[in-house]
Amino acid sequence: MPTAFQDCYPEKFSHCYGCGKSNPQGHRLKSYWDGEETVARFTVRPEFSGGVPGHVFGGMVASLLDCHGTASAAAFAYRAAGRDLGDDGEFMRFVTASLKVDFLRPTPIGVELEIRGRLGGIEGRKVKVSLSLGAGGQACARGEMLAVQFRE
């Protein structure tokens, strides 16, 4: 198995409801490399419906893009620095400065969603990530994220 980006976060940063390995009640989204892009796959459970059952609620779509986006930002920054995932146990943690989501069509519940990230650019501690979320090969949402490396 390849290593998920979120599994490289230091323990103290691993409690996110959307993607933290140490949050047993959360979604525990897992993001991976796929060539130059990043990918996560996730099937939403029925209770996370929008107004009309059968479709994912908007906040969940934003959540999947957000967690995949910050993990992707860390991975892109890591690779740009010539390092490998988890090579020193000190994977960088990025936080979202801004996220724009375009909802293209309703996102179905109960089928596997594919969330993808593409590097938009790196400038110092800032990473731009272009995101998409689709089902069955059809795009349901697009996202543009500006992520910033967290400093303690």
Added chain:
Amino acid sequence: MPTAFQDCYPEKFSHCYGCGKSNPQGHRLKSYWDGEETVARFTVRPEFSGGVPGHVFGGMVASLLDCHGTASAAAFAYRAAGRDLGDDGEFMRFVTASLKVDFLRPTPIGVELEIRGRLGGIEGRKVKVSLSLGAGGQACARGEMLAVQFRE
């Protein structure tokens, strides 16, 4: 008690995890008029933390803005049409076309958050809503939404 916007949605549109009155597992956010603006108040439970415990995860911030935003869009459109909340049981349902969230600072968990909406403009079936989310009088996030009236 004033009537919450979400309690005016027809039953078939009331299953949203973020704000549907008929989703017992969801957050059931409630939005109200406050003069010319709209307001919702919500205290996030500890499991919805971000990477570091004590702060709300990004997807939850987006979710609160999204659900308050679409409910506000419906209320603004209703008022612009010279109608009152729930006067005919056929409250309009709006969906999000796009939502941009700027994360200004970490959003604390366990304290009451205030989410506010301001009308940006109405054009046919489209309503623009400016949103904010704050804690203790301090802004934590800002949002800009384009909502569209749902057509069956």
